[in-house]
Amino acid sequence: MDRLEGAIDMLSRLVAFDTVSSKSNLPLIDFVEAYLREQEVRFVRAPNASGDKAALFVTIGPDADGGVLLSGHTDVVPVAGQAWSADPFTLRRDATRLYGRGAVDMKGFDAACLAMIPEFKAARLSRPIHILLSYDEETTCLGPLDVIARFGADLPRPSAVIVGEPTSMEVADAHKSVATYVTRVRGFEIHSANLHRGVSAVHVACKLVCELERLGEELRAAGDPSGRFDPPFSTIHVGVIHGGTARNIVAKDCEFQWEFRALPDAPPNFAYDRLENYCEELRRTTFVGFPDAGVETTIENQVPGLAPQPGSEAETLALRLAKRNATIAVPYATEAGQFQRAGVAAVVCGPGRIDQAHQPDEFIDIAELAACLEFLRGLAQQLRA
Template sequence: MTDTTANGQRFTPLEMLARLVAFDTVSHKSNLDLIAFVESYLAGWGVASTRIPNAEGDKAALFATLGPQDRGGILLSGHTDVVPVEGQAWSRDPFTLHVAEGKAFGRGAVDMKGFIALALALVPDMLAAGLKTPIHLFFSYDEEVTCLGVVDGIARMGVDLPRPRAVIVGEPTSLDLADAHKGIRTFFTSITGVAAHSSKPHLGASAVHGGVRLAAELVQMADELEERVDASGRFDPPYDTLHIGKFHGGIARNILADRADLSWEVRTLPGSDPEIVPARFAAICDEVQARMRRTAPSATITTVMSSDVPGLAPDPGSEAETLVMRLAGRNSTIAVAYATEAGHFQRAGLP
C-alpha cells in the first residue's frame, strides 16, 4: 500500500549509491542492515514493503509496489549481495563510494547496487507521476553464489504478492538489452578412500587417484562440448562449457589420500539439456568407485549439486523486451555467457 500524503527523504542517485555501498553485503554476510535501510526509506514515502527471509533468518529479499495494488506491473529486480574484496589491491576503502573522473568506485557500485540506487532515488518521482501501471521493486540476496535468493519471492508472486506483467533485471550491460544467457549448475564431488603407506597401495585406496580419474573424464567432456558449436553466433564462447575450479586432497607425498574434493560447474546454452553431463558423470563415478573398492570396500564417491540457475531464452516481442528497447533506445538484443536471476523468473512463467 502507498500513502500518498507521505513526504520522505530525497537522495540523488549518487547519494543513494553511497548509502548502499557502505553496507558490507558480501554474499557470506547478512544483508539485513541494508534491507532495514531500504524499508525505512520506502516507509518514509508511504510505501509498504514485504520481507522475504531466508531459512536461517540472517538474510532477506524485499518486495514493494508503487502505484495501484490491484494489478500486475513492471518489476525492477536487483541483488543486494556483492563479491568479496579480500586479496584485491583496492587503493581505497571498497565500502566507501569514491567518485573521480566521472566514475563511481566501490564494491557493488556497478554490479548491482547502482541499479538499485537509481530505482530507489526515483521513488519520489514515480509516486508523483500518478502511475496507472504499478512498478514493483524486488531486491534479493545470494545472487553472486547461488541465485537462490529470488526463488522464495518468485513463488509468492501471484499468491500473496502481486504477479508482475514484465520483469527487468538490472544487470550492468551498458544499456544493451540481454534477452538470453547461459544456465549454470555447480557441483561438489567428495571422494573418500582409505589411507595407507604408498609402499603398500594394495592396503588402501587413494582418493586423489580417484579424483584424478574423475577430473580427467570431466576435462574430456569439456573438450567434447567445445565441438558442439551453437549456430546462432550470439554467445561467446558459442558452446556449453565445463570447468573444474578446485581440486583438493592428500596430506603427504607418501600416504594414499583418504579424502579428495572436486568443485566444478557446467554452463549450458538455452535449449541444451542440463541433465546430460551430470548423468554421464554419475555413471563414471560408479565405475571409479567400483575400482577403488577392489582394495578398499568402504570407498565412496558422492556428488551434490550446490546451485541450479536456468538459462534465459529469447522471448521476442514480449512486453519487457518492447519496453526496454523503447527506454534504452535500442532495436537489437545481445546474449551473455554468464547467468543471472532472470532465468528463475522465466522458469516461473514471468516475461
Template structure:
C-alpha cells in the same frame, strides 16, 4: 508524506557503505531502504531467506491490486578478501567520471537509480505499478531470491514484466546460460605411502575424473553454439575448488571438488553429469578390489535456470522501447530472470555498467552509465502513467 531526496550518485554512496558480502547478510541495507520507502509513504514487504541475517524486500509504487513492472536486483556483493584495492571498497570514490566501490556495477548502480527515483515514481500517479524487488544471496547461486519468487507466484498479482538490472551497458539481453553446480567426493582407503597396493588414492582417482571433465569441456567447445549469440560460444564446464589429503606420506582417503556447467539455452541438463557419472563407474571396480567402501559420489547442489529468448514478449518490447534499442543480446552469466520466467513472468536484463568490471578489485561504474539508466527509468515512468 515526504522523505529525503537523493541523487542516484548519493544513493549509490549510501548503498556502497553497507558491506553486504553474501556470507555476512544484508539486513542493515534493507533496514535503510525500508525506512527510506516508508518516509515516502511506501509500504514494503520482507520475505526472509535466512531469518535474522538475509532477507528480500518487495515494494509497490502505484496501484497495489494489479501486476506491473518489476525492477529486480540483488543487494549482496562478492568478497574483497585478498584483492588489492586502491581505494576503500565500501566508500564511493569518484575519479575521471568513474565511481569506484564494491558493488557499484554489480549491481547497486541499478538499485541506487531506482531508489533515487522513488519520489518521481510516486509523484507521477502511476496507472501501471512499478515494483521494486531487492534480493539476497544472488552471488552464491541465485538462491536468496527464490522465496520471494515463490511468494509473488502464490500471493501477489502477477507482474506483466521483470527487468533485471544486471550490468549490460544498458543493452537489452533476452537470453543467458543456465548453471548447474555439482559436488563430487571420492572416498579412497588410507595406508602408508610406501604401501600403495594396500590403499586407494582418492586424489589420483579425482585426477582421472578431472581429466574426464576436461574432455567433456573440449567436446562442448567443438560442438559450439548453434545460435551464434553467446560468448564464449559453447556450453562451458569448469572446476572451481578442490581439496584432499592429510599428509604427503599418507595415501589420501578423501578428495572432493566442486564444478559446474553453464548450459546454452535448450541444452540437455543431464548430458554432462550423465557422461561424467558413467566414466566414474568405470573407475570404481578397481577401487572396490581393494575395499568395497571406496567409491565416487556426485550431487547436483544447485540449478539456476537459463533465460530463454521470448521475442516480442511484453518485457522485451518494453525494454527495447525504453532503451531505444533495435535488437537484443545474450550473456553467459546467470541472473534471477530465468526463475521469474519459470513462473510465467516475462523477463529481460538491462542495467548500467559492464560485467567486465564485476568481482574485480577497483570495481567501478561510469557516471554516464548511471545517467543512461536514469533516462531509461524516467521513460518507464511515462510508460506507466499512460
C-alpha cells in the same frame, strides 16, 4: 537536488553498507525501509529462514497484478585480497566515474530505482512498478525464490521483469545456466610402498577431472548453434581440489569443486549424468574388493538459464526504452532465469560494464547511471494513466 545527484547520493548510502554475501544485509534493508516510509509507498519484507537476511518487495502504483518488476540484488562480492586504492565501502567520485564495492554490481541500479520513486509516484501509474531487492545473488541466486513463490497470492504477479545487472544498457534476452557440484572420492588408505593393495582417492579424482575435461572438449566441438555466446559453447570447469595427507600414504579422501555452464537449450544435468556413468565403470573395476571406496557427487546449486522469448512484453518494452534494435546474450548467470522459470518474462538490462564487476576499484560511469534514469523515466511514462 536533481535526480542524478539524488541517485548518486543514494548509491553512496548503499555502498556504505558492507553487504558481502557472507554477512547480513538487514542494516541496508532497514535503511531502505525508512526511505520507503518517507516516500509513503508499500513494501513487504521477505526474510530468509535464518532471519539474518531479507528481500524487499516494493510496489508503486495500483496494488494489482501486472506491471513491471525492476529486480536488483543487495549483496556484493568480498574485497579481501584485492588491491583497493581507498576504502571500498566509501563511494568516491571523479569527473566521470563513481568508485566503490557494488557500484556497478549492482547497487548502481538499485540506487537509480530507489531515487526514481518520487517520479514513479508523480506519474499516476495505471499499471504498477515493482522493485525487488534480493540477497545471495553472488552465491546462489536463490534470494528471490521466496518472493516469487508468493506471486499471485499475497504479492502482485508482474507481467514482465527487468533485472538490472550491468549490460551497458543493452538488452540481454539469454544467458547460460550454471550448476555447481562437489565430488568426493573415498579410497583405501595404505603405505604407498603397497599401493597395489589400496585405492588412491587422489588418483581416482584425477581420472574424474580428466573425464570432465574430455566432456568439456566434446561440448566445445558441439559449439553454439545460435552463435550468440562467448565462449560459444557450454563449459565445464574444476576450480578447487583437495586430497591426501602425506606423500607416502595412498590417499583415503579427495574432493573437488566444479561447475557446468550450459547454453539455455542444453540439458542442465548433462555433465552430472555423464560423470555418473563414468563412476559406474569405476565401481565395476577400480573399486572391486574395496567396499568402503566410492564416489559421490553433490549438487550444490543450480541456477536456470535465460532462454530467448522473442516478442515478450519484457523484451519489447526494454528494447523500446533502451532505444535498441536487437538483444544480446551474456555469459554470466543472473536471477532472470528464476523469474522465467516461474512463468514471468524477463530480460537483463542495467547500467555499467560487466568487466568492472568484482574488480578492485570497481566503478560505474556517471553517464551510465544517467542513462539508467532516463530508461526508468521512460518506463513510468509507458505505465502512466
